Amino acid sequence: MIEEVLVDAMSDTDASAAASKRGPPILEVIGLHKRFNQLEVLRGIDLAVTPGEMVFLIGPSGSGKSTLLRCCNRLEEPTAGTIIVDGVDLTARGVNLNKARRTIGMVFQAFNLYPHKTALGNITLALRKVAGLTKAAANEKAMAALSDVGLSDKADSYPAALSGGQQQRVAIARALALEPKVMLFDEPTSALDPELVGDVLDVMRKVRQAGMTMLVVSHEMRFAAEAADRVIFMDGGVIVEEGPPETIFGAPREPRTRAFLSRVSH
Amino acid sequence: MEDETTPPMMTPLERFIDTFFNEAVIERYLPAILKGFVVTLELAILVVITGTLLGLILACVRSYRMLPVNLIIITFADIFRALPPLVLILLAYFGLPNVGVSLSAFVVIWLVLALTLAAFAEEIFWAGILSIDKGQWQAARSTGLSYTSALIYVVLPQAVRLTVPPLTNRAIAITMSTALGMVIGLADILGAATTAQSFSGNASPLMMAAIAYVIMFLPLVIAARWLETRFRWKRA
Numbered sequence: 001m002i003e004e005v006l007v008d009a010m011s012d013t014d015a016s017a018a019a020s021k022r023g024p025p026i027l028e029v030i031g032l033h034k035r036f037n038q039l040e041v042l043r044g045i046d047l048a049v050t051p052g053e054m055v056f057l058i059g060p061s062g063s064g065k066s067t068l069l070r071c072c073n074r075l076e077e078p079t080a081g082t083i084i085v086d087g088v089d090l091t092a093r094g095v096n097l098n099k100a101r102r103t104i105g106m107v108f109q110a111f112n113l114y115p116h117k118t119a120l121g122n123i124t125l126a127l128r129k130v131a132g133l134t135k136a137a138a139n140e141k142a143m144a145a146l147s148d149v150g151l152s153d154k155a156d157s158y159p160a161a162l163s164g165g166q167q168q169r170v171a172i173a174r175a176l177a178l179e180p181k182v183m184l185f186d187e188p189t190s191a192l193d194p195e196l197v198g199d200v201l202d203v204m205r206k207v208r209q210a211g212m213t214m215l216v217v218s219h220e221m222r223f224a225a226e227a228a229d230r231v232i233f234m235d236g237g238v239i240v241e242e243g244p245p246e247t248i249f250g251a252p253r254e255p256r257t258r259a260f261l262s263r264v265s266h
Numbered sequence: 267m268e269d270e271t272t273p274p275m276m277t278p279l280e281r282f283i284d285t286f287f288n289e290a291v292i293e294r295y296l297p298a299i300l301k302g303f304v305v306t307l308e309l310a311i312l313v314v315i316t317g318t319l320l321g322l323i324l325a326c327v328r329s330y331r332m333l334p335v336n337l338i339i340i341t342f343a344d345i346f347r348a349l350p351p352l353v354l355i356l357l358a359y360f361g362l363p364n365v366g367v368s369l370s371a372f373v374v375i376w377l378v379l380a381l382t383l384a385a386f387a388e389e390i391f392w393a394g395i396l397s398i399d400k401g402q403w404q405a406a407r408s409t410g411l412s413y414t415s416a417l418i419y420v421v422l423p424q425a426v427r428l429t430v431p432p433l434t435n436r437a438i439a440i441t442m443s444t445a446l447g448m449v450i451g452l453a454d455i456l457g458a459a460t461t462a463q464s465f466s467g468n469a470s471p472l473m474m475a476a477i478a479y480v481i482m483f484l485p486l487v488i489a490a491r492w493l494e495t496r497f498r499w500k501r502a
Contacts, residue, residue, distance in 0.1 A: 075404050102410040112405035116423045125419055126409035171405075178409060 025084075026051045026213050027072065027182050032081030034067050034237075041067045043237035045081070049182070054214040056224040056245075059234035060260055065217045068234070069184050072215065073104040086181045102130055105175030109187040111167040113159040119146060119170045120155040123177045131178060145173035149203045165196030169203050176207065183207065185216040201227075221264060225249050233257045284468075291470040295462035299474045302458030307482060309376055309454065310441040317380040318437065321387025322426075328388070329395050329417060339388065346385030351443050354378045359450040371452040375444055383440045390432050394425030434490035438483060445479075455479060 025048035034042040041064045049055050057065040070076035072083060074090050074097060083090040088100045113122050123142035127133045133141065146152050149169035159167050168188055175183060185204070189197045201223050208214060208227060218224060224231055224245055231248040233241045233256075241254045252258050276284065328339050346354075358374045369377070398421045406416035445456040453461070459475035 073408055075408060098407075098410045098412050101408060104408070106405075106408035108401055108405060110399075110401050112399070112401035114402065114405070114420055114424075116427070125406075126411060129415050129419060130410040174405075174409065 023050055025049055026086055027215065028082075028084040029068070029072065030082040030084075032068065032071060032083065033079045034064070034071060034076060035079045041237050042071070042078075042081075045237075045239060047232070047239070049213055049215060051181075051213050052211045053229045054208050054216065054227060056228040056231045057215065057217045057234060058219070058221070058224065058231060058248075058260075059240075060263075063234040064237040065234045066186055069186050069215060069217050072182075072184055073101050073106055075106070098130070102126075102178050103181040105178060105180035105183040107168070107172050107175055107183065107185045107188045109190050111159070111164070111171045111191070113162075113167050113171055113174075115159050118156050118158055119151065119162070119173075122159070122170055123174045126174070126178055141177050142173070145177035146170070148176065148206070149173045150199075163196060164192045165199045168192065168200045172200075172203055172207070176212075180212075182213045182215065185214065185218065187217050187219065189218065189220055219264065221249065221261075233260065235260070286469055286473045288466075288468050288470040291462070291466045291468045292474060295458070295466065295471045295474070298453075298458045298462055299455065299471065299478060302453055302455040302475075303478050303482070305372070305452070305457075306444050306454040306478075309372065309379075309444045309447070310482070312376050313379045313383060313441055313444070314437050316376075317383025317440070318387050318433065320380065320384035321389075322391050324384065324388040325391030325395060326417060326422070328392055330413075343385040343388050346382050347389070349382075351378050351382050351440075352446050352449070354382070355446055355450060371447055371450045374450060375447045375452055375454075379440055379443055382443075383437060386436045386440070387433060390429045390436065391425065394429040395421060397428060398424050431490070431494045434486075434493060438486055438490065441486075442479070442483065455482075 027047075027049040029045055029047040032042050032045040032047075033040065041062075043064075045064075045068055047055075047068075057068065059065050067076055071078045071081075072085070072090075074083070078091060081091065085100060086103050088103075089095060090097065090100055113119075114125070117125065120139065120142050123145055124133075124135075124138040127138035127141055128135065131138075143152065143155060146155055149172055151166060151169055151173070154162060154166060154170070159170070162170065172188075188204070189200050192200065197220070201220065204214070204216075204223075205227060216224075216228075226245075228245045230242060231245045232239055233248060233252070233254070235256050241248065241252060241257045248257065249261065252261060324339050324343070328336050355374055355378050358369060358378060359371065362369060395417075402420055402424065403416055406420040407413070411419070444452075444454055447454045448457045448460055451457065455475050455478045459471040462471035463469060
């Protein structure tokens with residue numbers, strides 16, 4: 001299936017870019033199933049993301065895209081299947097999940113900043129307690145991350161004093177500071193007022209340009225069309241269709257994809 | 267309180283002052299009441315520190331959701347919240363010596379009240395831990411923090427803030443129960459005062475006790491109010 005996609009991609013204008021990113025996947029999902037009691041949310045997902053690739057997961061609510069994303073760092077426990085990130089099988093017995101999670105950054109819809117810590121404190125916590133940096137080194141790294149998202153002047157602000165867009169940028173900086181191999185974005189702009197979305201998307205664009213591998217669940221179709229290397233349409237717990245954005249948005253093969261896109265484009 | 271030494275020509279006001287603010291009695295028993303004050307203060311501090319700490323530890327242990335351990339914690343918390351502390355005090359003080367465990371009145375009051383406070387504190391801390399948004403755990407764990415680190419650095423600091431108002435009120439209420447020590451002969455404020463009252467046949471020592479309790483607890487009540495405002499912060 002992956003090969004198919006890449007062949008599709010190469011037949012397109014983005015062919016050279018996609019081809020240059022070919023190589024061993026940094027994130028691989030094999031035969032993933034997730035069941036909540038009787039409800040089967042994921043019904044056999046296979047997905048491989050190559051380093052530097054930006055992949056968008058789109059689909060109607062309840063299609064399982066967020067669950068798939070959360071399985072990628074095992075915030076959600078898969079019922080069956082394998083997840084390999086940077087060569088580490090996250091589903092293996094006795095895997096050091098905390099260590100593996102350092103290589104997987106995650107950004108949440110609700111930002112989930114720690115309200116009792118400043119922007120800087122939000123970023124330094126894991127740098128100190130997980131990466132084991134000294135206070136000075138952690139502060140330096142956190143300041144660099146804040147500067148990357150354009151919020152150097154907000155280092156000492158508490159989340160309550162920041163706008164939603166600023167909070168989300170701090171959250172991105174918090175994940176980036178750990179220098180992950182993969183970044184997972186779970187509807188990063190869905191909780192934002194429309195005028196604040198742009199700033200967050202700008203930061204995501206920057207992260208992508210820096211070569212980060214990104215898996216994004218989002219309803220920002222225009223952003224996906226412009227920035228994604230690949231778009232995956234999910235429905236009913238399976239991948240219905242995937243391909244470069246031009247194909248998915250321009251000439252979707254599957255009726256379900258067409259139906260979904262016609263609903264969200266209004 | 268009939269007092270045969272009272273001269274018959276006293277006005278009602280004089281009689282009131284003689285009964286509740288008798289200078290001679292106050293002077294005579296002030297040292298005993300002061301000693302009692304120290305005993306009550308020591309007990310109060312011990313009970314609050316050990317009871318709160320134990321409650322916090324139990325709530326943290328409970329958050330690991332190990333079924334057998336949690337059953338024990340929940341049973342402990344429910345029983346100690348359902349029992350009047352006085353019953354436990356009498357059981358411990360008069361019952362335990364029969365099985366070879368003789369505890370002083372001070373230790374009995376300390377243990378019973380600390381355990382009672384721990385039972386309530388555990389429930390309060392547990393409610394606080396549960397009230398923290400799942401997203402906080404997820405964010406912390408997604409950066410590689412262990413469960414314990416997420417609990418200590420992310421969840422507890424927020425949960426503890428939420429528990430300050432109910433916890434201080436509960437702690438004050440339970441600490442006041444040190445006055446129950448009177449029934450097992452503890453020379454705390456009330457114990458010293460009732461002893462003095464029966465020796466002097468005058469209510470002034472009880473009034474001194476009342477004033478002593480106000481002196482001790484009013485600052486605590488005010489501090490609790492201050493803590494409530496201090497530990498509140500705007501939610502994002």
